Amino acid sequence: MDDERTWSIAELADEYGVTLRTIRFYEEQGLLTPARDGTRRIFADGDRVRLGLVLRGKRLGFPLDEIKKIIGMYDAEPGEVGQLRYLLDQIEHRRAELEQRRRDIDATLSDLAELERRCRADLNRLTG
Amino acid sequence: MDDERTWSIAELADEYGVTLRTIRFYEEQGLLTPARDGTRRIFADGDRVRLGLVLRGKRLGFPLDEIKKIIGMYDAEPGEVGQLRYLLDQIEHRRAELEQRRRDIDATLSDLAELERRCRADLNRLTG
């Protein structure tokens, strides 16, 4: 099986539910670097994965330049020891950030659960 | 003990690490409604809590008008049955959103963990 399949910009946009403009903008920002056939963009599987990562980052509320850094970490060359230590440091930083977010989410979910309880109680009182 | 203590805009800004402008802007947007002593803003405990909720929403990447709606749900009057059903519906919607976010976070954390493993392996190879 060849996984040499490629996609047009419209196919990718359609698949991920974004506009063409969005994808072009991501390329302009260096988040995607599709190949070219003349002037046309050709997206390989790696590009699809990257787009998925970008959108996941967006759902998490990260700004695009942050997302760029994070994705950049994934495909950094092994490089020298200093680089590796720096990268590990960054990883730790991101992890802390994400764990803070998860705490915020859990707190909000718990607030919502409490709110729902009150709602259901009120509803029971009124319709019960 | 009276919990009648109040705060100035500067105290609140300082406590939460935001600027005065930010707080005034939140008021302008209807996210906060502090009392007044003449023209001066007087923040009660409820206002502090609300500011905390706003900032939590921000950390989660919600836009301010979304945050306004969510917070609005907390202090909605019990109201009529239709309102309650609508509110329960909204709660469900927010919950789904937050749970998607948590999945995104977990996926990212797992990516980071894998990346860290590879980093440590490389580091061992180089310094080992």
Place this chain on the structure above:
DNA sequence: CCCGTACTTGACGTTTACGTTAACGTAAGT
């Protein structure tokens, strides 16, 4: 050859969430 469809690159418009002066009021300290 013309048409429709898909693609391209500008370039300007828009919204959000504040930052940044500007110009002023008020109350306390010296």
Place this chain on the structure above:
DNA sequence: ACTTACGTTAACGTAAACGTCAAGTACGGG
């Protein structure tokens, strides 16, 4: 009386993340 600290409103500026034209290119079908 003067300064300093803290507050006010009004208004313009800005960066991010696209949306929205405008104008042109490339290609297969009829």
